[in-house]
Amino acid sequence: MVKAVRGFKDILPGEAEKWCYLERLACKYFRAYSFQEIRIPILEKTELFARSIGQATDIVEKEMYTFLDRNKESLTLRPEATAGICRALIEHGLYAKAKVIKLYTIGPMFRHERPQKGRLRQFHQIDAEVFGSHSAGTDAEIILLAWEILTAGGAKGLRMEINSLGCPQCRPRFRDALQEFLEQSKAKLCEDCQRRTQKNPLRALDCKNENCQKLYEKAPLIEDFWCSACREHFLEVQQYLKQWNLVYEINPRLVRGLDYYVRTTFEIKAPQLGAQDTVAAGGRYDGLVKALGGPDIPGIGFAIGIERFLLVAQLPDLTPRLDLYAIPLGKRAYMTLLPVVQNLRQEGLMVELDHEGRSLKALLKQANKLKAKAALILGDNELDQGIVLLRNMETGRQKELPLEPQKELLKRLQQELGAPCDS
């Protein structure tokens, strides 16, 4: 039989409710922070990602779902959301609508990696971006927002790590110094770090090899290279985070896999997740919009991995409770119940109606399994008496309600069943 593509997973009933819950939770926070939703395509021209994420990154070099369209144009399933949002911002001139634009989107991303815990080929992100602000206050606010969404989802054991990567004024000097350091200790480095020395020296810093980490204790630190503006900015961010009571650690080795990040960068980790422990990450990318052909406006954002969020989230019981199970015994009863059910559903009650003509016993069993609050039983006996039975499924007590007038019946039913669930 045909199975789902490797690394692409179905989100089944029981699981989907959790997704819906977390997405709504995130939307609630975005609203509170005055973000607007944007929905962008999952397919973009390959060039967009090559130019934004960076040609030399792993994502672009070997992880993208890239193919030729029928007209021979190279297209790519988005591996992240920032590039597409920048594109839309520029293409529609959204930056002209206000000095500061705050956007969010939720949806699937695609990267061709070997699947493992917390890592799929189609995965989902809750993504936020702010354009037009250089202020350190914006950095702090974005970090706080990510943290609050995660903690509101009951995520436990989270750690916030922050760092500043410097800017185009100061980072090159650090890069050179680091590269020189790596060259000197080249013989002792692991294979990967030897490779990184040339290609992406910053990445060597978060190598997991113990020997390498030991060596890097003596490596130059970015903080010794920050220009005064970057130093000032980073201190200011921390000042605000403290005022918000956010507990964080400074990780001088924290770097990012995407080229466009500058200055503030952060990761929220949940160590209990194992190898893929970053639940959310983000940072500032001031030169990106310009590099993509837009005006020179700054940006900062983050992404939360929904699958990883779900692994650490503590959710309330989300199993749906049926308000009413309508049980018709015979065609005449069925016909009578149709408009009743229709009406109750229009009022927002969750109502199940049997179309299969199964036995009363079987249907009560079913109602019990679906955790119905009540069952509405109608058979020939009741029809002849002009009544219907409302059975409370918890107590087993039954009430006789007059069938006519229907308006009265509906009113009684709504009284008995209470207000519909909001969800």
Place this chain on the structure above:
RNA sequence: GUGACCGUAGCUCAGUUGGUCAGAGCACCGGGCUGUGGCCCCGGGGAUCGUGGGUUCAAAUCCCACCGGUCACCCCA
């Protein structure tokens, strides 16, 4: 892309040195209770034992390949 472990009903798993080994529990459907659920008892449907080769008189069981899963490397959300 590399490595380790794994792959038997929808789910969780038994299956002894290859020889009634195609099983159990849960779930599902029905009956006991001809119109009253949750407990109990009984019965039923449902599996080309991941796929394809090979060894053998005989393979779920041994060998090879492929596919898939899990975890780790790598990378990252």
